[in-house]
Structures are given as structure tokens and as C-alpha cells.
Amino acid sequence: xxxxxxxxxxxxxxxxxxxxxxxxxxxxxxxxxxxxxxxxxxxxxxxxxxxxxxxxxxxxxxxxxxxxxxxxxxxxxxxxxxxxxxxxxxxxxxxxxxxxxxxxxxxxxxxxxxxxxxxxxxxxxxxxxxxxxxxxxxxxxxxxxxxxxxxxxxxxxxxxxxxxxxxxxxxxxxxxxxxxxxxxxxxxxxxxxxxxxxxxxxxxxxxxxxxxxxxxxxxxxxxxxxxxxxxxxxxxxxxxxxxxxxxxxxxxxxxxxxxxxxxxxxxxxxxxxxxxxxxxxxxxxxxxxxxxxxxxxxxxxxxxxxxxxx
Ligand SMILES: Nc1nc2c(ncn2[C@@H]2O[C@H](COP(=O)(O)OP(=O)(O)OP(=O)(O)O)[C@@H](O)[C@H]2O)c(=O)[nH]1
Ligand SMILES: [Mg+2]
Numbered sequence: 001x002x003x004x005x006x007x008x009x010x011x012x013x014x015x016x017x018x019x020x021x022x023x024x025x026x027x028x029x030x031x032x033x034x035x036x037x038x039x040x041x042x043x044x045x046x047x048x049x050x051x052x053x054x055x056x057x058x059x060x061x062x063x064x065x066x067x068x069x070x071x072x073x074x075x076x077x078x079x080x081x082x083x084x085x086x087x088x089x090x091x092x093x094x095x096x097x098x099x100x101x102x103x104x105x106x107x108x109x110x111x112x113x114x115x116x117x118x119x120x121x122x123x124x125x126x127x128x129x130x131x132x133x134x135x136x137x138x139x140x141x142x143x144x145x146x147x148x149x150x151x152x153x154x155x156x157x158x159x160x161x162x163x164x165x166x167x168x169x170x171x172x173x174x175x176x177x178x179x180x181x182x183x184x185x186x187x188x189x190x191x192x193x194x195x196x197x198x199x200x201x202x203x204x205x206x207x208x209x210x211x212x213x214x215x216x217x218x219x220x221x222x223x224x225x226x227x228x229x230x231x232x233x234x235x236x237x238x239x240x241x242x243x244x245x246x247x248x249x250x251x252x253x254x255x256x257x258x259x260x261x262x263x264x265x266x267x268x269x270x271x272x273x274x275x276x277x278x279x280x281x282x283x284x285x286x287x288x289x290x291x292x293x294x295x296x297x298x299x300x301x302x303x304x305x306x307x308x309x310x
Contacts, residue, residue, distance in 0.1 A: 008289055008297055008303070009303060009306075009307055011264070011265045011289050011290070012264060012265075012289070012303070012304065012307035012308075013307045013310070014265075015237075015264050015265050015266060015267050015270070015289075016267070016270040016307055016308050018270075019052060019269065019270035019271050019308070020270065020308060020309070022052065023048065023049075023052045023271065024078060024082075026048045027045060027048055027078065027081060028078050030044045030045060030048065031045075031076050031078070031081070037070055037071070037076065042063055042066075042067055045063060045066065046059055046060075046063050049062060049063070052271035053240055053241050053269060053271035053272035053275070054271050054272075054274055054275050055241075055244075055272075055274075055275030055278070055279050057275070057278055057279060058088075058089075058092070058274060058275045058278050058279075061088055061092070062084065062085055062088050065084050065087070065088050066081060066084050066085075069084050082309050085309065086305055086306075086309055089274060089301075089305045090301060090302060090305060092277065092278050093277060093301035093305070094301060104229065105139075105193075105194070105229075108226060108227075108229055109191060109192070109193055110142075110184070110187040110188065110192045110193060110194060110195045110224070110227075111193060111194050111195070111229050112184070112194075112195045112197070112220060112224065112227035112228040112229050112230075113130070113194065113195070113196050113197065113228060113229065113230045113231075113232060114197040114199065114216070114217075114220070114228040114230070114231045114232070114254075115127045115196065115197060115198055115199060115232055115234060115260075116199050116202075116213060116231060116232070116233055116234070116250055116254060116256075117201065117233055117234035117235065117246070117250070118201055118202065118203060118236075118246055119201030119202070119203065120201060120236070121201065121234045121235060121236045121239075121262060122234050122236060122260075122262030122263060122288055123198060123199065123201065123234045124147070124153065124156055124157055124160070124198055125160075125262070125288070125291065126234050126260055126262060126286070126288055126296065127143065127157075127160075127196050127198045128157070128160035128161075128164060128293060129288070129293055129294070129295065129296040130196060130286070130296065131143055131160075131161070131164060131166045131194075131196050132164040132166070132293050132294070133294075133296065134193070134194050135164060135165070135166055139193040139194050140190075140191070140192045140193045140194070141166045141167065141192065141193065141194045141195075141196065142166070142167040142168070142169065142183060142186060142187050142192045142194070142195055142196075143157065143161055143166060143167065143168045143169070143183075143195075143196045143197075143198065144169050144179050144180050144182075144183035144184075144195065144196070144197040144198065145157045145158075145168060145169060145170050145171050145179060145198055146171075146176035146177075146179045146180050146197050146198055146199050146200075146216065147171070147176070147198055147199060147200040147201075148171050148173070148174045148175065148176050148179070148200065149200035149201075149202075149209070150200060150201070153171075153198070153200065154170055154171045157170075157198055158170065160293075163293070164293060167186075167192075169182050169183040169186060176199065176200065176212060176215075176216055177212075177215050177216050177218075177219040180197055180216050180219055180220060181219050181223065183195060183197070184219075184220065184223045184224060184227070185223070188223070188224070195227075197216070197220075197228070199213065199216065200212075210249070210250075210252070210253040211253070213250075213253045213254050214253050214254065217231075217254055229257075230257045230258060230285075231254050231255060231256050231257050231258075232256075232257065232258050232259070232260050232285060233246070233247060233250050233256045233258070233259050233260070233282075234259075234260045234262060235247075235259055235260065235261055235262070235276075236262055236263050237261045237262060237263050237264045237267035237269060237270075237273060238263060238266070238267050238269055239269070239272070240269045240272045241272050243272055243273075243276060244272075244276075244279060244280065247259070247276075247280045247282065251280075256282060257282075258282060258283045258284070258285040259276065259277075259280075259282055259283070259284050259285065260284070260285055260286045260287070260288065261273060261276075261284055261286075261287045261288065261299075262287075262288035263288060264287045264288060264289050265288075265289045265290050265295070270308055274305075274308065283299075284299040285298070285299060286298055286299055287299050287304075
């Protein structure tokens with residue numbers, strides 16, 4: 001377990017290094033060449049944070065805290081600025097968005113999780129990782145292959161389901177709702193613990209496909225009034241500020257309950273991730289750190305922030 005965590009931290013550190021080095025080199029440059037910390041300095045700091053994709057709300061919070069602290073203590077070291085950022089970020093993640101609802105899962109049978117997101121964000125891979133994780137926890141898991149849009153999607157899922165030994169209901173028509181309907185019925189009759197629904201990648205501005213999501217939700221809801229329990233939006237960490245418009249669009253057609261960040265092992269856009277939760281008031285549930293089946297971790301804010309800052 002310890003080894004695993006260390007691997008994750010190392011991967012995160014490498015992934016976030018580009019963002020981190022760029023951000024902190026620029027901050028150091030600004031504060032070291034100033035004799036006094038005037039408004040201009042703070043404006044410059046603000047511009048740096050904004051250009052690192054930290055978003056306006058988070059930037060404002062950090063600048064306000066930094067201003068107060070620097071004026072009071074006159075400790076202008078980068079270490080002090082990092083300390084302030086750390087406190088502020090931890091505060092945000094822990095106060096608003098501490099997430100994992102393990103106990104909820106026990107209350108529903110089946111517990112239904114739907115996976116959504118734009119093309120290629122990592123939905124199918126993430127779903128397989130989650131299915132495997134739940135299986136290892138002793139849960140009875142079934143997958144609905146509801147991507148009727150891309151021809152190879154069903155085969156991709158079939159390969160995963162064979163490999164991890166989890167039941168799969170395959171595409172049976174060109175209507176994704178029908179696969180979901182069948183899967184839920186099987187899950188209800190055979191007392192499955194978890195249903196995972198894979199959906200087609202859709203551009204968030206394609207309204208037909210977004211409507212299709214609403215239809216799947218209707219079917220789910222008709223069979224199980226409480227379902228889906230979770231609608232998880234899978235976001236590619238490389239998307240930068242574009243992630244926010246993805247959240248907005250998906251939230252319109254289906255109420256997103258949480259986010260999963262994939263490809264954190266190779267991103268150069270860490271800044272945008274820091275502002276995600278705050279801006280969208282949504283928890284980050286999991287992170288994807290590679291392409292193999294166990295390259296998934298529950299999001300740990302402290303670990304993530306420390307990887308970013310150090
Ligand atoms: N490095 C890395 N690659 C990932 C991760 N998650 C997914 N991928 C890769 O991203 C690519 C797309 O993954 P898929 O799971 O097929 O994405 P998708 O969202 O289901 O794609 P569509 O169904 O076509 O919209 C694959 O090559 C995956 O192996 C991750 O956490 N890290
Ligand atoms: Mg897919």
C-alpha cells in the first residue's frame with residue numbers, strides 16, 4: 001500500500017512538474033525583484049496565477065490571503081507563499097468537497113453508477129478500473145455497454161470484462177436505453193450490488209447526444225426511482241480550462257454528482273485541476289494515473305496538493 005502511494009505521488013509530481021515549475025519560477029521572480037510589496041506586485045502575482053489556469057475565484061482567495069500574510073509577517077519567501085497556498089487549497093477541498101460515500105453504496109442494491117464525458121476522455125477504461133476495484137472489494141458487479149455510437153466500443157468493453165471477470169450486458173440494438181433497461185432488470189432479479197453504465201463519448205455541444213443521455217436517465221429512473229446513484233463525469237486532465245465548459249454542458253442534461261480526472265500521469269495542465277472543485281462545487285472522486293487496470297486512486301486532496309506544491 002505504501003509503495004503504491006509513493007508511486008502515485010511520484011507520478012503526480014512528474015505530471016504536475018511543468019505547471020509547478022512555471023508557476024513558482026515566475027512568482028519567485030516577481031517577489032525577489034521588489035523592494036516593497038505594493039499593489040502592482042499583487043497584480044502581477046494575480047496575473048501569474050490566472051495565466052496558470054487557477055481560475056478567478058481561487059486566485060482571488062490566494063491573493064487575499066497572501067496579501068494579509070505578507071503584510072503582517074513580511075515573510076516574502078517562496079516557502080511562505082507556498083504555505084499560504086497549501087492552507088487555502090486544503091481548506092477549499094476539505095470544507096466544500098470531501099466526498100467519498102462508501103456507506104451509501106451499502107444502502108442500495110443495485111447501486112447504479114453512470115459514466116459520462118466527451119470523446120476519448122477515458123470513460124471505458126475508468127469504468128473497467130472501477131468494476132475491478134468493486135469486484136476486489138467482494139461486490140457483485142455488472143456492466144451495461146451503452147455506447148451504441150462507436151462500433152468498437154462494445155468489443156473494448158468485452159475484452160475488459162473478460163479480463164477482469166465481470167458480467168457484461170452487450171449492445172443489443174442501436175438504442176442505449178434498451179441496454180440499460182436490460183442490465184438493470186438483470187441486476188434487480190439477480191441481486192447485483194453495483195451496476196456500471198458506460199456511455200458513448202459525446203461532444204458536449206452535440207444536443208442530440210445530450211438528449212440521449214436524458215433518455216437513459218429516464219429509463220433508469222423508471223426502473224429504480226433512486227437511480228442512478230452517481231453520474232460521474234470523466235475529464236481528461238489535459239483539457240485545461242475547457243474542462244469547465246464540459247462540466248457546464250453535462251450538468252444541463254444530467255446532474256453530475258462527481259468528477260473523475262484521467263491521465264494525470266502525463267498532464268501539463270495541473271493548474272486547471274486545482275480550480276475545478278471550487279468553481280463547479282463538485283467533488284473529484286477518483287484520479288486515473290495510467291492505462292492499466294489498477295491505475296486508479298481515490299482522490300486525496302492532501303496528496304494532490306503536496307505533489308503540486310513540492
Ligand atoms: N495515460 C493514461 N491514459 C489513459 C488513462 N485513462 C484512459 N487512458 C487512455 O485514453 C484512451 C481513451 O480511453 P477510453 O477509455 O477508450 O476513452 P473513452 O472516453 O471511453 O472514449 P470514447 O468511448 O471513444 O469516447 C485509451 O488509450 C486509454 O488507455 C489514464 O489515467 N492515464
Ligand atoms: Mg468508451
